Amino acid sequence: MTKPKVIVGLGSCGIAAGAGKVYEVIRSLKEAENMDFSLSRTSCSGMCYREPLVEIIDETGWYLYGGIDEDRAVELLNNHVANGNPVSDYIVCTDLYDTPDSRFFKNQVKIALRNCGRIDPERIGDYEARGGYEALRKIITGKLSPLSIIKEVTASGLRGRGGGGFPTGLKWKFTHDNKSSEKFVICNADEGDPGAFMDRSLLEGDPHSVIEGMIIAALAVEASAGIIYCRAEYPLALRRLDIAINQSRDRGYLGKGILGHGGINFDISVKEGAGAFVCGEETALIASVEGFRGMPGKRPPFPAESGLWKKPTNINNVETFASIPWIISEGASRYAAYGTEKSKGTKVFALAGKIRHGGLVEVPMGITIKDIVFGLGGGIPGDKNFKAVQLGGPSGGCIPAWLADTPVDYESVNATGAIMGSGGMVVMDETTCMVDIARFFLDFTARESCGKCTFCRIGTMRMLEILERITKGSGEKDDIGKLEELAEQIKEGSLCGLGQTAPNPVLTTIRYFRDEYEAHINMKKCPAKVCKQLLRYEVNVTNCTGCTVCARNCPVDAISGERKQVHFIDQDICTRCGICYSKCRFEAITVN
Numbered sequence: 001m002t003k004p005k006v007i008v009g010l011g012s013c014g015i016a017a018g019a020g021k022v023y024e025v026i027r028s029l030k031e032a033e034n035m036d037f038s039l040s041r042t043s044c045s046g047m048c049y050r051e052p053l054v055e056i057i058d059e060t061g062w063y064l065y066g067g068i069d070e071d072r073a074v075e076l077l078n079n080h081v082a083n084g085n086p087v088s089d090y091i092v093c094t095d096l097y098d099t100p101d102s103r104f105f106k107n108q109v110k111i112a113l114r115n116c117g118r119i120d121p122e123r124i125g126d127y128e129a130r131g132g133y134e135a136l137r138k139i140i141t142g143k144l145s146p147l148s149i150i151k152e153v154t155a156s157g158l159r160g161r162g163g164g165g166f167p168t169g170l171k172w173k174f175t176h177d178n179k180s181s182e183k184f185v186i187c188n189a190d191e192g193d194p195g196a197f198m199d200r201s202l203l204e205g206d207p208h209s210v211i212e213g214m215i216i217a218a219l220a221v222e223a224s225a226g227i228i229y230c231r232a233e234y235p236l237a238l239r240r241l242d243i244a245i246n247q248s249r250d251r252g253y254l255g256k257g258i259l260g261h262g263g264i265n266f267d268i269s270v271k272e273g274a275g276a277f278v279c280g281e282e283t284a285l286i287a288s289v290e291g292f293r294g295m296p297g298k299r300p301p302f303p304a305e306s307g308l309w310k311k312p313t314n315i316n317n318v319e320t321f322a323s324i325p326w327i328i329s330e331g332a333s334r335y336a337a338y339g340t341e342k343s344k345g346t347k348v349f350a351l352a353g354k355i356r357h358g359g360l361v362e363v364p365m366g367i368t369i370k371d372i373v374f375g376l377g378g379g380i381p382g383d384k385n386f387k388a389v390q391l392g393g394p395s396g397g398c399i400p401a402w403l404a405d406t407p408v409d410y411e412s413v414n415a416t417g418a419i420m421g422s423g424g425m426v427v428m429d430e431t432t433c434m435v436d437i438a439r440f441f442l443d444f445t446a447r448e449s450c451g452k453c454t455f456c457r458i459g460t461m462r463m464l465e466i467l468e469r470i471t472k473g474s475g476e477k478d479d480i481g482k483l484e485e486l487a488e489q490i491k492e493g494s495l496c497g498l499g500q501t502a503p504n505p506v507l508t509t510i511r512y513f514r515d516e517y518e519a520h521i522n523m524k525k526c527p528a529k530v531c532k533q534l535l536r537y538e539v540n541v542t543n544c545t546g547c548t549v550c551a552r553n554c555p556v557d558a559i560s561g562e563r564k565q566v567h568f569i570d571q572d573i574c575t576r577c578g579i580c581y582s583k584c585r586f587e588a589i590t591v592n
Contacts, residue, residue: 004037004058004081009051009117011044011204012197012236013359018069019052025070026054029077037081043205045117047104048359050092056080066092066101104357104376109338111346112161112322113362116205121240124247127208133253135328136212139219140259146176149220153324155332157344162188162280162317163392163421164497165343165410171314174304175221178312183223185214186308186315188285189230189237192277193393194444195352196424199318201360202348203230203237206322207244211268213321215253216328218266221314226268229285231275241270277394277448281496282307282315284450295450296496317422319348339365343409347420351377353427354384363408370404373427384429388512392421394441394448395501397508398434417508419501433530434513435520438506439467445502456499459490463506471531475521480510529591532576536592541566543588550580550589 008014008023023041030039047053050066054076057063063086065076072090079085086094092101110116119126127133139149154169175183187210191199203210214226230238245268248254258264271289278284279294286308288294307313323345327335336344343365349372351358356378363372369389373379380386386401397418399406406412413420428437446460463486466479487503494500510517519525526534539550539559546564551557558574561567567588569580581589 002059004056006037006039006077006081007042007055007057008039009043009045009053009055010041011201013044013048013201014051014053015236017051021070022052022054022068022073025073026077029074035077035081040120041122042117042119043121044201044360046108046113046201046360046362047092047101047357049357050101053092056086058084060084060086060096062095063091064093065090101357104359104361104378107367107371107375108362109346109364110362111326111335111338112202112209112319112348113205113360114326115209116201116360119206121205121207122243124208124244124251127206131329132208132325133212133251135325136215136253137259138328139216140261140264144219146220146222149216149328150176152332153220153327156327156335157332157339158320158323158327158335159343159410160316161319161323161347161422163395163419165420168316168320171304171316172217172220174302175223175312175314178305180312182225182309182311183221184308184311184313185218185221185223185226186285186289186313187214187226187228187230187321188280188282188315188317189228189234190273190276190280190285191234191318191422192231192275192280192448193395193422193424194441195350195390195426196393196422197350197352198348198360198423200234200237201350202318202322203234204240207237207241208248209322209325210318211244211248211254213316213324214268215258215266216324217314217316217321219264221312223312223314224265224267226266227289227308228268228270229273229279229289230270232272233275238270238272245270276450277445278450278496278498281498284496285315286313293450295452296498298495319423340407340409342411347408347423349408349423349425351425351427353390353425354380354429354432355427356381365409366407368405368407369399372408372425373404377427380427380429382429384431386427387430387432388428388434390418390426390428390437390441390505391424392419392501392504393424394444395419395498395504396421396424397504398428398437398512399508400512403512417511418504431528431530433471433526433528434509434516435467435526436471436528436530438509439464439471441505442467442502445498449498449502453493453495453499455490455493456495456502459486459493460499460502462486463490463503467506470517470520471526472533473520473524473531475517475524477521479521480514480517484510525592532578535576535578536571537569537574537576537578537580538590538592539567539569540588540590543586545586545588547586549583549585553579553583555579 283297
């Protein structure tokens with residue numbers, strides 16, 4: 001009889017939900033009771049909304065338990081592991097029957113995320129057991145030339161998953177064709193978009209796939225050194241990267257004489273970034289690695305010609321590199337079979353915001369927004385209406401619900417005014433104010449501007465001032481026109497992608513939700529009832545019972561009235577905090 005396996009998800013999302021304590025409880029009980037099962041860890045499987053997750057695999061099947069705390073962990077061990085009785089109340093997925101959560105995985109095609117949630121990211125043996133480093137071995141033992149590797153990647157149709165969507169094979173060809181005694185490969189792991197966590201999860205869950213992808217890229221462009229630029233605020237990802245790099249060196253995949261072949265040398269180091277959004281831009285990233293302030297430079301020359309230390313440099317992001325070993329192993333045609341004519345393969349999205357099943361999904365290109373939000377994401381919680389998605393991070397745009405049938409590929413998303421970006425997808429419901437959302441994202445990009453060019457530094461600040469004025473009820477009739485004019489000038493005049501795309505959230509919200517701007521400016525009303533200074537809390541005299549709850553909880557004594565008498569809100573004192581509205585049990589407080 002094979003002993004059961006117990007696996008605890010220990011990605012950042014799991015640990016934040018208490019998975020570390022769950023793991024310790026299971027480990028302690030195993031030792032104290034001398035229980036006969038194996039215990040291991042994995043990382044995020046994508047189902048963040050059910051964390052902490054515990055898998056149990058025994059002779060009867062595979063069981064994924066969700067929402068497990070310390071007490072439930074003990075219950076699982078006593079019932080399932082010790083007595084063979086699965087605890088059905090906590091099962092979210094199993095291979096024995098369908099559950100309401102099964103559809104979260106069903107329509108996904110996992111290539112970049114193929115090992116996340118399936119291996120212990122700190123054990124290279126787990127990665128190798130699933131075919132890890134076989135793509136590298138195939139290239140070296142098969143003596144594939146650099147141009148053969150590039151040809152295969154080009155044929156796959158893979159485009160950069162960091163946001164630009166530039167063909168990866170072509171990018172590698174440019175670096176290859178620039179001759180130099182020294183070249184570099186850089187992995188851009190500087191993920192700074194609000195609501196995005198794809199790269200972090202990949203590095204935490206499967207660092208070896210990124211490393212193997214970088215080694216293959218190095219062989220293709222003939223580079224001898226690689227750098228992973230990862231922000232310091234990702235400590236778990238950095239720790240697992242460090243472990244994985246050392247393991248790869250010990251196994252002979254990195255260093256001098258890779259896989260015993262003299263003359264094939266490549267090694268990787270990690271550069272910790274300080275968390276500046278602009279360092280996601282290639283030239284700013286290179287400046288940061290070189291020890292300078294992270295600011296973008298003019299292009300050309302492009303990094304493929306003159307990058308790090310003015311040497312030819314190839315830069316790809318985490319998801320791009322993680323896809324490479326699969327393409328080499330399985331073949332370009334198999335990868336190209338997924339997706340659309342111009343956008344091949346799969347894409348990882350981080351689902352966040354007002355959605356039931358927040359987490360990480362990987363889907364074929366061409367799937368619609370609606371299929372992601374409702375099919376995989378489970379729709380909007382609280383029976384609210386779907387209003388929009390913010391796609392592409394702070395440099396992306398808001399796509400309204402009536403465009404939910406838009407296929408998710410580079411061309412279709414760009415046609416809406418948004419961009420694919422790195423894959424952050426923030427879902428919004430009817431309680432979201434689109435003017436306030438535009439203000440939120442512009443506040444982020446204005447703060448993250450490095451300040452080098454005037455259009456970005458000053459232009460975004462002026463736009464932010466206008467948006468703040470509108471959300472505070474001081475909007476002026478020509479504000480929309482001013483925003484549009486400024487936005488176009490910033491897009492045209494900015495040096496790098498940050499400034500060139502910063503106005504996108506404003507432009508798309510004006511394009512699709514112009515009525516909300518006009519309501520704020522002309523009627524001094526916020527239709528979504530979000531902008532505090534445009535709200536007016538009043539007492540509904542029909543429903544008010546005089547219970548005094550609102551008056552007792554008002555922090556500024558703006559509400560007056562005797563017990564069992566209708567109350568009154570003094571608008572000059574009211575701070576629009578909303579406490580009276582949330583405390584009233586008789587729907588006697590209205591918001592207008």
